[in-house]
Amino acid sequence: MNVWFVASEAAPLVKTGGLADVAGALPKALGSLGIDVTVVLPKYGAIPASYTVSSVPRGHFRVSLGWRSVYCGLEELTVDGVRFLLIDNETYFKRDQLYGYGDEAERFVFFSMAVLEAMARCDRLPDVLHCHDWQTGLVPFLLRTRYSYLPQFRSIRTVFTIHNLHYQGVFGRELLQDLLGAGDDMFGQDGLEFYGAGSCMKAGIRYADKLTTVSPSYAAEIQSPEYGERLDGLLRQRAGDLTGIVNGIDTSSYDPSGDPHLAAPYSRSSVGKRLNKRPLQQELGLLPDEEVPVIGIVSRLVAQKGLELIGEALPALMAEDVQLAVLGSGDARYERMLLDGAAAYPGRLAVRLRFDEGLARRIYAGADLFLMPSLFEPCGLSQLISLRYGTVPIVRETGGLRDTVQSYNEYTGEGNGFSFGPAAAHDLAYTVRRALSLYRDREAWERIVRNGELSDIGWETSAGLYEELYRELLKG
Missing domain, CATH: 3.40.50.2000 (Glycogen Phosphorylase B;)
Known part of the structure; x- marks a missing residue:
């Protein structure tokens, strides 16, 4: 099974929060189950040169953002046995920080489109695209709309994981229409429309084949008005496709017996x-x-x-x-x-x-x-x-x-x-x-x-649940 993880950050290359820990550790756990995982993320300027110096160029191409034609480079490297594909555009990603800029919509619309353009140029297509949080929510949407004419894409299945529903990637409707080249038909109730604007999070929830979030309790909570961030109705509608799988941690990285940061590593x-x-x-x-x-x-x-x-x-x-x-x-x-x-x-x-x-x-x-x-x-x-x-x-x-x-x-x-x-x-x-x-x-x-x-805090159990989800999805 070939799975692509699409994320805006992944440890150990670049990290601001828990999303990076998951996108870095879960692929290793899935790899131990025999699943071939590739992690796709932007080539940020914040990625240490000790990693990028070993990257191998895999080509370049143009990405169409509305009326714009934007350069994109593709690089590959392997870290801790995990293959990474880096989407390279220095204008968008060679910056001091990962997030917090005025052109976030353009940056991550470009990233989403670049992922699919890169996929079209690869010898082996993924069986599953596993997308993470709002920065990648447009990938399932684009796969089923803009790229639906490609017959080789039609068998690819998508999973969208909600790490934090509070952050949704909501942008002006006209801006998203311009960047995506999308008509009014894509901004109805069944599309990207979100209270007069457009939501990248909603795109992932609406268009992905299966949805997960990072704990069973949170999966139940976000279907309520209290925690649903105005998407609870859509989440209740898709409850049959929503699964809560609790996160783990990389117990080899977080190991007090070998942690070099400690004054005295310990096993007891x-x-x-x-x-x-x-x-x-x-x-x-x-x-x-x-x-x-x-x-x-x-x-x-x-x-x-x-x-x-x-x-x-x-x-x-x-x-x-x-x-x-x-x-x-x-x-x-x-x-x-x-x-x-x-x-x-x-x-x-x-x-x-x-x-x-x-x-x-x-x-x-x-x-x-x-x-x-x-x-x-x-x-x-x-x-x-x-x-x-x-x-x-x-x-x-x-x-x-x-x-x-x-x-x-x-x-x-x-x-x-x-x-x-x-x-x-x-x-x-x-x-x-x-x-x-x-x-x-x-x-x-x-x-x-x-x-x-003695608590079960590693990835073994949860990775097995993801494997089961992927296999059920591909059977369907």
Whole structure:
């Protein structure tokens, strides 16, 4: 079976979030099942030269964007056994950042068309095109409309994965019509139209053969008005084609026994925490004390991640004998809130406003607990990484957090973390206090950590579910 992953980012080449982790790790897991996976992504200027220096040119061609004729180069390289195809256009992709520009519509319409033009020039066509999030939502649409005249494309099946429904790629109707060369017939209720504009996310949901999202709970949630982002009606209509498959992590990459970023790699969490907590406290300016529990937060600092709850609960949290280590960046108001907290609680609350992969891993390794009170969370990877590093997660019961973290039960000894339901600061604070009380019960705590270490957080099970989905799709 030949599968093309089409994504806007993929580890280890280029990453801004969890999408890159999935697009980098899942192909390796599928490869171990005998599936031939190619990852197609833009050739960003942010991709390190250590990767692109080994790329091999595979030709060039022109892509038609409305009245424009745009150059596209195609390059190939292999990393960790995975084949990558890079779509090259320096005007669109040789920039400081991956996203956040005024011409996002033109950039990703070009990318979507370039994927199909590249496919038409390859000796072996994919059996399945697996597209990820709004940046690739137009690929299934274009395959079934603009490129439907090509007989060799008609047997190709498409899967569209929703990683986060909140981000939809909504652009002006006239702009999309111009770039796509699409008529009014493509912007009706059954087309790209979205409240007077056009939605790339809707295109993927409407035109892909099968839909997935990154946890069973999120698959159910997005069919409701509360979480459906005004696409819940369409998602309910396509419920029979929608599957929730929980994400995993690359356990060979996230491995505390061989992680070069740690002060002291470890295989036993009880030993690893002692060896990594004090170096973490010293690095962040926290008071060095191995007996004080450290709560880690590694997150984008945006409303989705529950920053309002953290702000409201902060006085109650800091009334406990606890330290907080926060790493992330995002909205200015949340950054200021956390900096004010660090000033109010010196030596007990440390904040670093940046993305730093090495420090993130040292927080996972050195912290005792990990706080993730998201208002919604399609899957979440941070709680899975924390489990891998023997750090006990505290989460809100939503989406993939509900599916991967089971609150500890003192009577049965089951559970790998702590959770709360209502999005309320007092519920967050109560759950943290409960976790801290059990932290002082060493026997119970070791049981919770051990349960976490035994959790199924790799890709093996989920990759098998994707393989089953592909095979069912091709049979159909």
